[in-house]
Amino acid sequence: MTFMTSRRTDALSRERIVEATIQILDTAGESGLTLRAVTAHLATGRGAIYHHVTNKDELLAAAADGVIGQVVAAAAGGDDPRGSIRALALGIFEAIDARPWVGVQLSREPFQPAVLQIWKAVGVSLSALGVGGTALADAGSALVNYVLGAAGQHAAGARRAPDGAARKEFLDGVAAEWARQDSDPLVQESAALLREHDDRAQFLAGVDIFLAGIFSSEAIAAVRRDASD
Known part of the structure; x- marks a missing residue:
């Protein structure tokens, strides 16, 4: 019985809530973070979460702090x-x-x-x-x-541009647009450097x-x- 109580206390600690919040943010993004999602992830009730945080803003701040x-x-x-x-x-x-x-x-x-x-x-x-x-x-x-x-x-x-190929294409496009918009030598040089920086x-x-x-x-x-x- 003591072992089970210890496990439950750990599962509902602030640290466990922060870990769960980070995992949800990493996989589902900010739009996927809700108090309901955290309670489901931890298989607990909202009351246990509210003991440590009361809203999504506090979850985000705690996760970033972690x-x-x-x-x-x-x-x-x-x-x-x-x-x-x-x-x-x-x-x-x-x-x-x-x-x-x-x-x-x-x-x-x-x-x-x-x-x-x-x-x-x-x-x-x-x-x-x-x-x-x-x-x-x-x-x-x-x-x-x-x-x-x-x-x-x-x-x-x-x-x-999350991957290498997309990034190169994105930077090439930005550099070309810079070069097209302004013929100043400084802008032209910056556009050339942007492609490979x-x-x-x-x-x-x-x-x-x-x-x-x-x-x-x-x-x-x-x-x-x-x-x-």
């Missing part, structure tokens, strides 16, 4: 704060690429727990690199906004540009000088 929590944990613990930031950014990029619903959810509410996890992880690494005060807030916000925005845009494009490499290049800019900033240099005095 996915991002895994990304943050995987990127943490290294001796190189810059490397930790790059690993975190790439982990978020890959999580949103694999699960576009995560990107959609993160864009809905800037103060949800998943975004706080990202902000805290970035802030800890920047602080370890000597960035503090308002400079940390400014640099951290800019970097987090870039990571979420760029990863979300990539996921949106990936939904339109690597989203992942370009995303990481953007992270590196942000990091380089952060540490060349006069405001941050002043903060670091003050901290060393």
